[in-house]
Each structure stands twice: as structure tokens, then as C-alpha cells.
Amino acid sequence: MKSFSVARRRLSAKFLSKLMWQRRLVFWSGALFVGMASVGFAMLSNAGQRVFLFEEAKIWWLPLLVTPIGFALIRWATRAYAPAAVGSGIPQAMAARDLPTTDERLTLLSPRVLLGKIVLTTLGLATGASVGREGPTVQIGAGVMLQFGIWGGVQREKALILAGSAAGIAGAFNTPLAGIVFAIEEMSKAFEQRTNGLVLYAVIISGLVSLGLVGNYNYFGSSSGSVRDAADWAMVAVCGVVGGLAGGLYSRWMLEGSRAVKRWCAPVGARREVAVAVVCGLAVAAIGVATAGDTFGTGYEQARAVIEGGTTSDTYWFGKFAATLATAVSGIPGGIFAPSLSVGAGLGSWLGTLLHTEQGSLVAVLGMAAYFAGVVQSPMTAFVIIMEMTDSHDNVIPLMIVSMMGYALSRAVAPEPLYRSLADGFLADLGRKNGHSAGRSADDDGEDDEGRAPRSRGSGGASLP
Incomplete structure (x- = not known):
């Protein structure tokens, strides 16, 4: 009876509480x-x-x-x-x-x-x-x-x-x-x-x-290819190796470039930051003009075209790679998700041309997964997001393989994960600004590893059930 009363009080607190x-x-x-x-x-x-x-x-x-x-x-x-x-x-x-x-x-x-x-x-x-x-x-x-x-x-x-x-x-x-x-x-x-x-x-x-x-849609349309024979599996291996190494190089060069710019700009500040942005902008413009405008913007149209059976120029992926790197180093706001996916699709398309495959859509998706996993070093995210965006549920195993290969090879050339390293940079900057070392915050239950309550505004509030 007592346990029933306790359960009733808990249910009342959970479902009948106005505050909750x-x-x-x-x-x-x-x-x-x-x-x-x-x-x-x-x-x-x-x-x-x-x-x-x-x-x-x-x-x-x-x-x-x-x-x-x-x-x-x-x-x-x-x-x-x-x-x-x-x-x-x-x-x-x-x-x-x-x-x-x-x-x-x-x-x-x-x-x-x-x-x-x-x-x-x-x-x-x-x-x-x-x-x-x-x-x-x-x-x-x-x-x-x-x-x-x-x-x-x-x-x-x-x-x-x-x-x-x-x-x-x-x-x-x-x-x-x-x-x-x-x-x-x-x-x-x-x-x-x-x-x-x-x-x-x-x-x-x-x-x-x-x-x-x-409405309901696939972000990059639908991929029509699937892995069927030994030649296709060889293509999986090639995409995993090349995509992973290329993604790792992008990650490494972006980190090194951003840090070099930060060190160079630190003594002067705004003037040098603006100067770097001008140089990077000019590089992006020159690449865009040289590729007839293909490398401007997100790269969504080019990636979707390849995945749905079209083609890009053999140099597209390299131009997009360089334009995305220059944009990132410039320090202006903007993400690398979509451009990286577009680079990967273009890289896969180029590899498909070299391998003389008729499965252009499939190789583009494989290149996309391998390169993206190499850039962000998050293989699960890579294969799941690309599987959903391209309706490639029939190719789950090949996508897993190229994502894991891309991740492993990327780690060999870029030991520091891109997003984690950039996040640590923000923590270090805030630590210097506020006069303390940035560390881990309180856990979600409202206490840190030593049982102390978090030092935050609103720390007396209740958590959601």
C-alpha cells in the first residue's frame, strides 16, 4: 500500500504538476x-x-x-x-x-x-x-x-x-x-x-x-547504384582510401591555416584579419571564375546532379576543395558540411571516370561518405547522414566501410579531430579572457564530477523529467 502511494505521488508530480x-x-x-x-x-x-x-x-x-x-x-x-x-x-x-x-x-x-x-x-x-x-x-x-x-x-x-x-x-x-x-x-x-x-x-x-x-524530400535526391560484384567492391576500397586521405588533408590544412592566421593577426587585430579575408576572397573568386562559377556557394546543385546520374568536370572537386579551404581560413561565418559533401561527390565522380565505371551515382555517394568521414572524423554520422540524404539504404554496408576507412586514414594524416580542436580553441580563448582555465562543466544532473553544483545563472531551476 505504501509503495502504491509513493508511485501515485510520483505520477502526480510527473504528469499533473503545473510547473512541469x-x-x-x-x-x-x-x-x-x-x-x-x-x-x-x-x-x-x-x-x-x-x-x-x-x-x-x-x-x-x-x-x-x-x-x-x-x-x-x-x-x-x-x-x-x-x-x-x-x-x-x-x-x-x-x-x-x-x-x-x-x-x-x-x-x-x-x-x-x-x-x-x-x-x-x-x-x-x-x-x-x-x-x-x-x-x-x-x-x-x-x-x-x-x-x-x-x-x-x-x-x-x-x-x-x-x-x-x-x-x-x-x-x-x-x-x-x-x-x-x-x-x-x-x-x-x-x-x-x-x-x-x-x-x-x-x-x-x-x-x-x-x-x-x-515536405518530405531527400536532400541530394536518390542514388540509383548499388554494389554488385568484385569490381564494385574494389571501387569501395579506392573511394575509402582516396576520400579518407583527402578529407584528412583538408582537416589538417584548415586547422594549421586557421592557427597560422590567428598567430599572425594577434599583434595587430582587425586590420590583418580584414587583409586575410581580402586575400582569401580573391582566391575564392579566382577559383570560381576559372571553374565557370561551379565552386561558388554550397555546391548543392553540383553534388545533386552527380548523385542523380550527371557529371562534373574532373577538376571540380579540387577547385571546390581549395575554395572551401580558403573560405574557412578567412574566418567569415559559414559551415563546411555541404561544401565537404559536394567535394566528396566530385571526388567520387572523378574516381569513377578513372576507374571507367558506369555506376557514377554510386561512386559519388561512396566518395562523399569517405571524404566527409575524413574531414569530420565521425564515421557513424557520415554514413547515416549520407544514407538518409541520398536514399541509399541498399548500400548501408559499403557506406559503413568507406566511412570507417575514411576515418582511419584521416587519423593517420590529421591526428587532431577538426571540430574538437576548434572547440578547444574557443575554450582556451574564453579561459584567457576570463582569467581561468576552461574545463569540463557540470554534468546534466546539475553536479560536476566532484558533486558541486554548476556555477550558472538559473542553477536553482528544475530539470525536465
Whole structure:
């Protein structure tokens, strides 16, 4: 009888508590907003890219003027108004989970930073930058969920950031499974029972919003090929080796280039940062003009064309590789997800030409998975996201193999994981700024490894059930 009474009280507290329902509504509203923000950001960024490509098609030399000037203005505006909007956005979300206080987390995920991310990434696409919106959407999702959690008094900020990041990926690509796997593998490296409900709810709600607003679709269309014989398996091996090494080189060169620019700019600051942006913008413009405009923007159209049976030039992947690297080193806001997937598709298409295969669609998907796994060194995320985006469920095993090969070979040439290294850079910068060493923050249950409560605003709030 006593146990029944205890169970009844627990159920009442869980399902009849006005406070708990209030917090649930705040959380659901946040996830709903992430979905709407993902779709709205996609429409805005696509419009920016269309404007640039329309004008570039009429005046071939226009990028040589617009792109370097645009990069310079964007880099200056980023430094002046939203320094934490720089780059991809995924490292900021990762770093925010490791920070000890709400105020420090808001340094990377405040509404001002999120607005800056949206505006400046869109402007980057409108000036020809080789960037994507998917990484920025992760930062936006994480920031939105954190802000809604603060408003609702939800204490589990790390879990909210994780849920928002997963919802951002799901909303950006229409890939709910990839959102969950990304949260496990890239953002947290673990999946706690208390966190899984938040992540699942956020992904479901964000995904439903995306479905309701833009319908059900495969991001890159549908791949028509499948692995059938020994020659196809040999192609899997070649894609895994070449894609992994190329992805690892990109990761290494991006880290080394970004660090070199940071060291060179440190004594002077804004002037040198703007100068670097001009040089990088000019390089991106020159590559774009040389490739008849193919390397400008996200690379979505080129990747989709290859996956659906078309072709690209043999040099496309290399030009896109270089343009994406130059854009990333410039320091302007923008992600590398979509451009990296496009590089991988182009690389696969080129390998298919060398191997004289008739399965151009299949080899493009394999190259995409291997290269992307090499860049981000997250093989589970790579094969799941590409399987969902290209409707390649028949090729799950080959995708797993090339992703694992890409990951292993990338580690050989790039020992430091890209996003984790960039996140550690944000933590180090904040540690120097605030006069302490950045370390791991409190766990999701509201206590750190030694049992202390987190030093954050709103730490007295309750967590979601």
C-alpha cells in the first residue's frame, strides 16, 4: 500500500504538476522554433546564393570585385558585432557544453550571436563564399534551446544544447536519424538515459516542422547504384582510401591555416584579419571564375546532379576543395558540411571516370561518405547522414566501410579531430579572457564530477523529467 502511494505521488508530480507542464511547453516551443528557424534560414541563404549566381552569370568578372570586398566587410562585421559567429558553429556548440556557467555559454550562443550568424552567413553566400548553412544551423539550434531553457527555468543546459544541436542537423538536412547520431558521436561522445528523451523530442518536433513547411524530400535526391560484384567492391576500397586521405588533408590544412592566421593577426587585430579575408576572397573568386562559377556557394546543385546520374568536370572537386579551404581560413561565418559533401561527390565522380565505371551515382555517394568521414572524423554520422540524404539504404554496408576507412586514414594524416580542436580553441580563448582555465562543466544532473553544483545563472531551476 505504501509503495502504491509513493508511485501515485510520483505520477502526480510527473504528469499533473503545473510547473512541469510549463517547462515541457517551454522545451517543445524551443524545438518548434528550431525547426522554423532551420527552414527560414535555408530559404534566406538560398536566396542570397541565387542573387549572387544570377549576377555572376551575367558579368563574369564581378566576383573578382564583389567577393574580396564582401569577405572583408563580413570579417570586419563579425569581429565588431558577433565574434562568436566566426566559422562553422559546431565548435561553438561543443565548447558551450564544456563551459561552467550560463553567462559563458551565452558568450557563444546569445541571441545576438545567432542573429549575426544568420545574417553574415547569408551575406557570405551572397558574395560567393564556399560555405554551407548546416553548421550554423547547429549553433542556432543549440542557442535557441539554451535560451528557451533559461526562460523556462530548465537547469539541464548541456542537455538542451545537445538537443538543439541534433534538432538543427535534423531540420537542416531533413535527416532525423543523422541528428541523433550526430548528437551521440560528435557532440557528446556518449548518450545518457536522462538525455535521450530531450534529444528525441527535439529532433521529432524540429523534423515535423520541416516536413510541414517544405515536405518530405531527400536532400541530394536518390542514388540509383548499388554494389554488385568484385569490381564494385574494389571501387569501395579506392573511394575509402582516396576520400579518407583527402578529407584528412583538408582537416589538417584548415586547422594549421586557421592557427597560422590567428598567430599572425594577434599583434595587430582587425586590420590583418580584414587583409586575410581580402586575400582569401580573391582566391575564392579566382577559383570560381576559372571553374565557370561551379565552386561558388554550397555546391548543392553540383553534388545533386552527380548523385542523380550527371557529371562534373574532373577538376571540380579540387577547385571546390581549395575554395572551401580558403573560405574557412578567412574566418567569415559559414559551415563546411555541404561544401565537404559536394567535394566528396566530385571526388567520387572523378574516381569513377578513372576507374571507367558506369555506376557514377554510386561512386559519388561512396566518395562523399569517405571524404566527409575524413574531414569530420565521425564515421557513424557520415554514413547515416549520407544514407538518409541520398536514399541509399541498399548500400548501408559499403557506406559503413568507406566511412570507417575514411576515418582511419584521416587519423593517420590529421591526428587532431577538426571540430574538437576548434572547440578547444574557443575554450582556451574564453579561459584567457576570463582569467581561468576552461574545463569540463557540470554534468546534466546539475553536479560536476566532484558533486558541486554548476556555477550558472538559473542553477536553482528544475530539470525536465
